Amino acid sequence: MSFLPRTYEEIVRDLLTTLTSGTVREQVKVLDTGGQRVTEKLSSRPVRRVSFVEEIRTDEQGKKTKIRYTAADYELIASDGSESNLDTIRFRKGKQQPDMASTLSVNYYPVSAESTPLTDLNVGSVVRTLMETFARELALSDLSLDYIYKSGYLETATGPSLDKVVALMGVQRLPAGYPTVKVRFSRNAASPGQITIPADTAIVDAKNNRYLTLEALVLEPYESSREVLAAGEKPGTGEVAAGELNRLETIIAGIAEVTNVKESSKSSAAESDEDLRRRAAGALHGVMRGTVNALQYGLLNIPGVKSVNVVEFPNDIAGEVRVEVSYSEDTPEVRKLVDDRIGELRPAGIRVISGEAAxxxxxxxxxxxxxxxxxxxxxxxxxxxxxxxxxxxxxxxxxxxxxxxxxxxxxxxxxxxxxxxxxxxxxxxxxxxxxxxxxxxxxxxxxxxxxxxxxxxxxxxxxAQAVSSKATFYLPLHLVAGVTEAQAQSALETALTAYLASRGPSAPVSVDTLAASIRDDSRYALVRDEATITIEKGDTFMQLADAQGQYVPAAGETMEKQAVNLDIREGGV
Incomplete structure (x- = not known):
């Protein structure tokens, strides 16, 4: 389960569409037919026009990005080949394309949509004011739900919420006044390769004052030593002078020496959220046995192991796990350590199939x-x-x-x-x-x-090579009474040609400068927060929106006007 809060602008957009008898946030999948990407048929067909298309794309790290498509990217077609039964969105070749099998969110107006008695939706009207007030409260509710959702996870919880999450792992935030010290781990010159020192590694002095490292530490093959912060096991742990912490409770292969270069000190502030989060993650990995994470992190702690991938049910048979190891130092000694560690950490009754990355x-x-x-x-x-x-x-x-x-x-x-x-x-x-x-x-x-x-x-x-780029404009407009779409198109074509000719290294392209350049109160009003400019240069493109991004042409670059797509909105100026 995941939760993605809606913004105020998104809620206002959907409410406006609903009030004008449109269909809101219909989910359709992207298909591939004959080399072109199209959507499934829209449910309330035939369709008069599409007002909004958006894809939420998730990258390999799980980060979600909203991709908006404009009329320059797609066209409305009839799947049966007729001219009247428009029911499918087809993406234009050479334009911005959604991922295959992704799901799009679409707002549109069916041909059969009933007329609405609400006609004054302009900013400042009674209907618009009531709607925006309601949208603001909904947006605040979404933000509150997002905060509650994030408070349940180690990676996103903060403050008291984070304290409750880490308490489930037996970890507590270090208060102000806790003794802390930096300890230095030095490599044995005869031990090449990567050395991993897990979090909560214990170092003691001659008086048995016990300090634990607060995070995992990795010594790369080219590093002879590294320092990491350690804290006293308890608030009453004695402070130590420089050089007194010099004993490891458990020997770590490849480490020749450990010491504290400076004396310990009492922390002036409580442990930060980021430090607590990192320490809790390390503590969790260090104490587990018999789990996928235990195998993975236990093997990663072996010098000479670069990465580990654990696959459950590799042959669709319960009770089997395949461990694929990638070595930075492939020697018989390292392989033996890997086999021994697997035997130590594997779950009881589970068969572990050893392998290595292809x-x-x-x-x-x-x-x-x-x-x-x-x-x-x-x-x-x-x-x-x-x-x-x-x-x-x-x-x-x-x-x-x-x-x-x-x-x-x-x-x-x-x-x-x-x-x-x-x-x-x-x-x-x-x-x-x-x-x-x-x-x-x-x-x-x-x-x-x-x-x-x-x-x-x-x-x-x-x-010395010539440089050129092309610009496509998507311009939502409210027309002044008596002005036709053709008249507005003609005026804008001339204004946009002059605008592109004036752009250069010191005059970048942006929606902000565009709005000022083409303003014509006698003919139309631009819906600025929905206008976009798509710049194509060679095999790359970028999309500019209101207060979001600018394109700086190179010296001598020629900018051409590729297309001007007008979206005439209901209601006059």
Whole structure:
């Protein structure tokens, strides 16, 4: 179960549609027919017009994003091929597309909709004021329900609510005055690979003052030591001087030394929500046995293990679990530690099938644009080597189920001041190149070297190429009495051409500047909060809305007007 609160603007929109005899928030699925994406038939068909289409898209991290589609993205068609029985939404090729099998929320007006006695819905009218008052109270109720929903989860609860959640795990917030100290864990020089130190690791001094680490700590292969905060086991735990905390209660493989560089101190404030949340998560993983999380986190604590994926019912047989391990250091010693830990943590009566993540071969192509006039041939070889090393490490470190993202790879390369722009293409043998690529839950990348550098150009050379972009406008309007849609269209076409011609690096494109530029009180009034501008440049596009985003054209860039879609609203100005 999940809960997504509606905003005030969404509630007002739906109430307006309902008051004018429209259908609100009908849920329809997206289908693929002949290479084009269409929706299921709308229930109250035939349809006169569609006023709103939205998709709630969930990414791999579970984050929900609302995607709004405008008339520039879709058209209303009849599934039987007639001209009158409009009942289906079809998305235009080359425009913004919903995900396959996703569910859309649609507001629309059926042909059979009854006329409404409410005619004055303008801002300030009695009907509109009552409706907006009701919408405000509904929005506040949704926000209250959202707060209640989030208060039940460790990741989102705050304050007293978080205290109650962590109490279920036997964890309490550290009050002000608790003794805390930073302890440093140092690696044994003979122990390469990754070393994980779990939360609640106990360190003591000669007087048996016991301190527990507050979060898990990972020593990467290139790190010789790291520090982590520890707190006294009880409020009365004695304070310690520098260097006195030097004994581990339980030996950790690969750790040569532990100590506190500075003396302990009493905390001046109670533990923060973020620190408490992190400590509670670590404490939960550390004490469990016989669960999926116990297996996963227990194996991740072994030096040399990069990632772990646990699959329940791998063969559709109850009582079986498959554990797929990806190694950063694949040695017989590490494999033995993995087998021993599985035997220690597995649930009683459960058969654990050991395996390792499948290797997915991957070839990489890179295009580079270098700053200024570029670099010399001798320097170019070193630049390619550093570029290859950075991308190869990023791809090799991705865990099973992870995603290689163009934005992250570009950021890694652009950290080099010699690189002005970069594009990375990922190629699985036998398939087309992709900019982003996701792994299955049991896969890791096997990166092939050397990389292919398909194009390396200097910035001054690249700048000589012509740049152009196209703009599509969606403009909801209220017309002044006596003005026709054709007259408004003609006036807007001229105004928009002049507006695009005036845009440049110091005059970006936005709905705000558009509204000021095309304002014409003698002909129409723009419904500004619903207007959008879609910019297309090459293979990319971006959508601008009121007070949301702007597009800055490059020097010398030509902007063309692709389409002007008017949405004439009922009621005059």
């Amino acid at each position: 290797k997915k071969p991957l070839e990489v192509q890179i295009d580079l644009t270098l700053t200024g006039k570029g670099v010399s041939q001798s320097e170019l070889g070193a630049l390619k080597t550093s570029t290859e090393t950075a991308i190869a490490k990023y791809l090799a470190d991705l865990p099973p189920g992870g995603s290689a993202r163009q934005a992250r790879m570009s950021a890694l390369l652009l950290a080099d001041a010699r690189i002005a722009d970069a594009k990375v293409r990922l190629i699985v043998p036998g398939k087309e190149a992709q900019e982003n690529l996701s792994l299955e839950s049991n896969e890791v990348f096997e990166v092939k070297k050397p990389f292919t550098f398909a194009q390396v150009v200097a910035e001054e050379q690249a700048a």
